[in-house]
Amino acid sequence: MNIFMRFYHRLASPRHFYQIAGQWIPWLGAISLILLAWGLYEGLLVAPTDYQQGESYRIIFIHVPAAWMSMFIYLIMAIAGAINLVWRMKMAEVVLVSSAPIGAVFAFLALVTGSLWGKPMWGTWWVWDARLTSELFLLFLYLGIIALHGAIEDKRTAGRAVSILALVGVINLPIIHFSVEWWNTLHQGSTVSVMGGSKMDSRMLRPLLIMSFAFKFYYGMILFMRARNEVLDRERNTSWVRQIAEGKAS
């Protein structure tokens, strides 16, 4: 067995996942904190004032990374759902279930900061345009997954049900992404593009990317914290969890 397969099998085992995740959490947290401090410094102090939107545009450094995270986390959940349905992998289920509340928080944050940006720039808190509506739908998908998981007593059945819902809902991701092209939206088109180059001053683009990496590491840390709890709960009758509960191991 090569080193990658061994790593995969270790992560697939709840007990080893619990240990490895526990070692990673402080590092993920430290990297995230450094990136956050750097991103905030660049975003609030270095980046110049926008010639059209004044200082209000600085909401972008929260709004866009949060919106990206809401889609990124959903993608992770859909992939975990597919892995769970095909290979019945317990840890994929744990990743899916633990990610849902984090994704919901980022979707909510994207919507509210968008609203706080829309009011001074568009003159309205909310419009039912395709971008805003599809992002709101994403928040409802997250809440639906959380509610569905909570409603089914048996964990494995619940896991399979949310896997299917997560997979079906993934159709919403391209809709969110292309909504600003397919429909005439009040929301602006994308400013940042991987393929086509970005239409943005580099002093604005840099903090945006730093913040989005900071959020990614933050998600990693919170995901591991939540997944460890989920593992403890599911494995509560095993001897290694009992040892932890008795304080013999951390």
Added chain:
Amino acid sequence: MSEFLHMGGYAFYVWTSYGLAFVLMLVLFVSPMIEKKRLIAGIARKLRRERREK
């Protein structure tokens, strides 16, 4: 400094956004820590009960 806080007249919108992000991310961090304590305490309680019944 006060000019910085003023955000060109958009202080309310900008700082509410940053403040909300801070609060929500803090909640994301604290809630699994509380949950872990609750879980471990629950499992330990069950173990003690089992031992008494033996």
